[in-house]
Amino acid sequence: MSSTNHAAESIHSILVAIDGSDAAENALERALAIADREAAVVHVLTVMDTASGPLAFGVEDVHELVEAKERLVDELVSSADEYDVDITGAVRRGRPAEEIISYADEHGIDQFVLGRTGRGAVTEALLGSTADQVVRTATIPVLVVPDAVDDE
Template identity: 40%
Template sequence: MYDRILVPTDGSTHADAAADTALELATALDATVAVVCIVETGLLGSVSLPGDGGSAEDVLGEQAAEFVEEIADRARARDVSVTSDIRQGVPVREILEYAGEVDADVIVMGSRGRGGVSRMLLGSVTEGVTRHSDRDVLVVGRDGTDIATGDETDFES
């Protein structure tokens, strides 16, 4: 069914629920997981933060590393084979490109992320991925329910 599962993350509650679902699925199917976080470039450019904070992109890159490592650690704790990456660019485009690079069978994403008002105006990353992906996309709600059915996602049974 699914041998390679891609989990994009932005560190949000919804992305965390999607990661839980992806890890359950990977455990049940003996699949591998690839975790990716996209640092959206162009929004802040090379804006310097006050004090010794460095650039905004540096800080976002550090946060991205924490997000992917946390999920990778959870995968390893379940004996799930995992790879991870951090990309810069336009999130939808980068997620779809990365899905092709890792030959993902399914992309498991949260229904919403950290997007805020700009995402409401421009359209969500999840919506963009579902519209443009040639791969299966499983969208998971914050509480671990499948958005389409409202049912709890439980791949163990």
């Protein structure tokens, strides 16, 4: 057994990766509730995925996408007023899972809280989601919050 017992350690900082999806918003709500209880700082991160290559978008498109991501982070940070937590936001460019892990390392994050949308098993096996990639490479605890399931 490892000498590091993450379950017994207190949480001082939580990283929530957001993309505008309902699953990401559910993850943020969960992270805020945990942070409120633990007196932890919440870091909200969104990543502009450049995996398709830098030439996939024109310069103006890139600026618009960055501005849209910054607005998303600002809106979510502002909406956390009901919680008594410190919250900070950031926008990065790159491969989402790699940037999430890198940000966590740079900022000494104690826990990830990530949203997961319900995708089919075949798609998941072939492509892998950002949450799955983070879970596989993380060295800190990861809480994966599933997207809300509608009763049909």
